[in-house]
Amino acid sequence: MKTKYIIYTALALLVAYLIYNKFFSEGAKKSAAAMASGKGDKKKGGGPVGVNVMIVKDTAVNNIIDITGTIDANEKVSLISQTAGNITGIYFNEGSKVTKGQLLVKVYNQDLEASLQQNQYQVALAKQQESRNRQLLQKEAISQEEYDTSLTALNSLKAAADVIKAQIARTEIRAPFSGIIGLRNVSPGSYLSPSSPIANLVNIDPAKVTFSVPERYLSILGPGSKIRFRTESSMENFTGTVYAIDPSIDASSRTITVRAKAPNPKGILTAGSFAKINLTLDQIPKTILLPTEAVIPDLKSSLVWIYHNGIAVSKPVKTDLRTDTKIQVIEGLQPGDSVVVSGLIQMRPKVPLKILKVIK
Missing domain, CATH: 2.40.30.170 (Efflux pump adaptor protein, beta barrel domain)
Incomplete structure (x- = not known):
């Protein structure tokens, strides 16, 4: 029992000593006096925030989107034939350059060539007949009607020759313009119809x-x-x-x-x-451009932070054009304003600022 009382007494004395040392000792009194006079230690970090600022100026900018x-x-066209028949010749290489009017593909047309030759013989004979009748008409040996008949026959044969020539032209597929021809879809000897694509030009x-x-x-x-x-x-x-x-x-x-x-x-x-x-x-010609990160989106508009008399001041601004790195400010700033472009996460109204670098 005596040991128990001795332990309790020792603990009570220890607590009393700690209380006295905390509140009534000479060191505690000095500390309290220092706190009362405001001369105690302050927490570090209460100094001004170091920032970079940009001096606002008018800038010429291109309106780019x-x-x-x-x-x-x-020009681009899918080449097709205007007539049907077997292909007798292909005169281009795939992926090569061709010039306007160049012959690319030819379709069988020997029957048309023969018809044209026959027509030429008939035209030559009709020309002779018309020439003789013209001379006879001048001598009044024949009537005007007989001469007109020979002239009509000659003109009809010439018109028939033009039709045959047009048919022959349709058997030759030529480049409508200069360019590069693509991959061909036909082969020599194959039958070509008007719906068969030949190649793209x-x-x-x-x-x-x-x-x-x-x-x-x-x-x-x-x-x-x-x-x-x-x-x-x-x-x-x-x-x-x-x-x-x-x-x-x-x-x-x-x-x-x-x-x-x-x-x-x-x-x-x-x-x-x-x-x-x-x-x-x-x-x-005259506008204000700021780095994109300097303009902070707000609920109603956007704002920037201004260095003014050593402290941070917020200003609402109106923006318009944007690029990858710049944004146009059309209202809220004047040339000469000092816009804070760094340390923005620490900005609060009236926070003391220290300029580290000025960007012009």
Whole structure:
């Protein structure tokens, strides 16, 4: 029992000592006095926030939009025959260049050639008869009716010759324009009908680029507007010029179809591929551009943080055009304002700021 009382007494003395040392010792009194006078230690991190600022100035900027389009051939046709018959000759290589008027395929026409030759003999005889009758008419040896009959016979034979020549021409398939001919679907000796496709002929220099733009740009877009574009199959940058605009607006999408031509002397552009188009609409001579990260979206509008008299001040702004890295501010800022472009996550109203770098 005595041991138990001794332990309780020792614990009570220890607690009393700790309480005295905490609240009534000389060190505790000094600490309390320091806290009361405000001279105690403060937490670190209460200094100004270091930021980079950008001095606002008027900048000339091109009004550019990024859209997608389709590359088309300047001219494209599926070659077919106007007459039926066996193919007697193929005069092109697949994938080769051909010129306008070049003979590509020939269909059997010997019967027509024979008919034409027979007709030529008849025409020669009719010419002689007409010449004799004309002389006799001048001597009043025959009547006008007899001469007219011989003249009509001659003209009828000439017309028949023209018909045969047209039929012969239809047995020769020629290139309607210069370009590159594709893979052939026929062989020598096969029977060719008017519904049988022979090959595709494509002219893709220049290439046509077809795309759609929103209705709002109709008033500032026209023939002569320049475009820049790239394709998935090439790392080159291509240029084109708008030459035609569809006269009607698509009612469902409220867009208008535009077509441009792009030089393609090397044949790099391929019909049917997609084009990533950079379209320059006009130039804005004076406007304010800020880095995209400096403009913070808000519920009703957007805002930026301004360095003003050493503290952070928020300003609502109105924006318009955007690029990959910049955004146009059309209301809320004036040239000379210092916009905070870094440390934005620490921004609060009236937070002290320290400028680390000025971007002009």
